[in-house]
Every structure is written in structure tokens, then in C-alpha cells.
Amino acid sequence: MHAKPDPSHSQSVSGILRAEQRPLQTSTPSTSPFRGTDVFFPLNKPLNSKQISILLFLNIEVYLSIELATMSSANPDYKWRPVPTNHFRYLRACMVCAVVLTLDEFTRKGCPNCHPVLDYTTGSDLAQMCTSPIYEGCISIDKPTESWIAKWLRLDKYVPGVYATKVVGDLPEDAMDYLNAENIEYIPRDGSENNLE
Structure with a gap:
């Protein structure tokens, strides 16, 4: 089951942020409605505070899958965007x-x-x-x-x-x-x- 991104932001999406829940380091059971699910956000715009709160609440590991074809405007010599694996x-x-x-x-x-x-x-x-x-x-x-x-x-x-x-x-x-x-x-x-x- 996936929490789908807002369709209004789904055009021209160059990649997605895939957040998977990591085992919580606590004995208290999580009340998160997203337990055991993947959460997808579009990367065509910065994450808003609600999306960031969801990521922090889930205690997640983040996997970034991004299309690296866009040339950086800040440094034209580099055609790749430095994104952690x-x-x-x-x-x-x-x-x-x-x-x-x-x-x-x-x-x-x-x-x-x-x-x-x-x-x-x-x-x-x-x-x-x-x-x-x-x-x-x-x-x-x-x-x-x-x-x-x-x-x-x-x-x-x-x-x-x-x-x-x-x-x-x-x-x-x-x-x-x-x-x-x-x-x-x-x-x-x-x-x-x-x-x-």
C-alpha cells in the first residue's frame, strides 16, 4: 500500500523520494498509520513541513532515486547532482x-x-x-x-x-x-x- 503524491504535483517529476520505515529503537509500539508502507513524495519541489514531519515521525531511512541528467545551474562543469545513496x-x-x-x-x-x-x-x-x-x-x-x-x-x-x-x-x-x-x-x-x- 502506498501513500500517493498529490496529482497536482506529479507533472514533470524528475524523481521521487522513497521513505521506508526503519525498526524503531524503542519498546513503545508505533501508532503510525503508515507502519509497513512506503511513502512517496515528488522531487519537483521542496518538501513541505508536513512531509518532513511525516518522515521524522516514521523514523525512516530515506532512499533517493533521482534523474541526474539536469545540469547544475550553480556549476555548469558538473552534470550530476550530489545526492546521497x-x-x-x-x-x-x-x-x-x-x-x-x-x-x-x-x-x-x-x-x-x-x-x-x-x-x-x-x-x-x-x-x-x-x-x-x-x-x-x-x-x-x-x-x-x-x-x-x-x-x-x-x-x-x-x-x-x-x-x-x-x-x-x-x-x-x-x-x-x-x-x-x-x-x-x-x-x-x-x-x-x-x-x-
């Missing part, structure tokens, strides 16, 4: 731009925002050192230049994708040197002020 335990966030991907995606495709200054595809440990598995919050940004949250988090110049609101970890000195050589200001993503000299 269903391998949640392997997700990491870039310490420089906070985009969330798997380590495999970072090493195969590089970071969509930091490449080529920080080239994670070289086969070195740079991807492991400059990304962190410890991060807080996730936001999905479709139109960075129009999103107030993207501007608030200083993500408005990055490609559309899923970003962490806070990334825990220290950027290696080598990576700092690469950024300084390109005159790129490093904005710590751990919530601290940028008081680095």
Missing part, C-alpha cells in the same frame, strides 16, 4: 563545503564544490582526511541562490544537493595550504567562528 552508514560530509556523499562517491567523482582545488579522485587519502563521518543535520538545497537557509549557511554559491548543517573535524594543514594558494577563504563548518590566521 541508500548507504547511510557510509555517508560523510566535506569539511570545506559540507556536502554529504559517500566516501566512494567522493573518491570516484570528487567534491562537486571543492574540485579541482581539493582533488579527492587522486587515489590519495585526501578524501578521507577532508571529509568527516560526524556531522549534524541535513538540508536539501535545490536552488542555492534563492534559498535563505543556503545564504545563512553560506552555501548559496554551491551546487544543489544535500548538505550538513554542522561538520565535526579538523581540516588538515595540507588542505589549508591548497585553499590558501588559491586565495579561497576557509569557513569552518563546525559552528565556530572563522578566526584562523
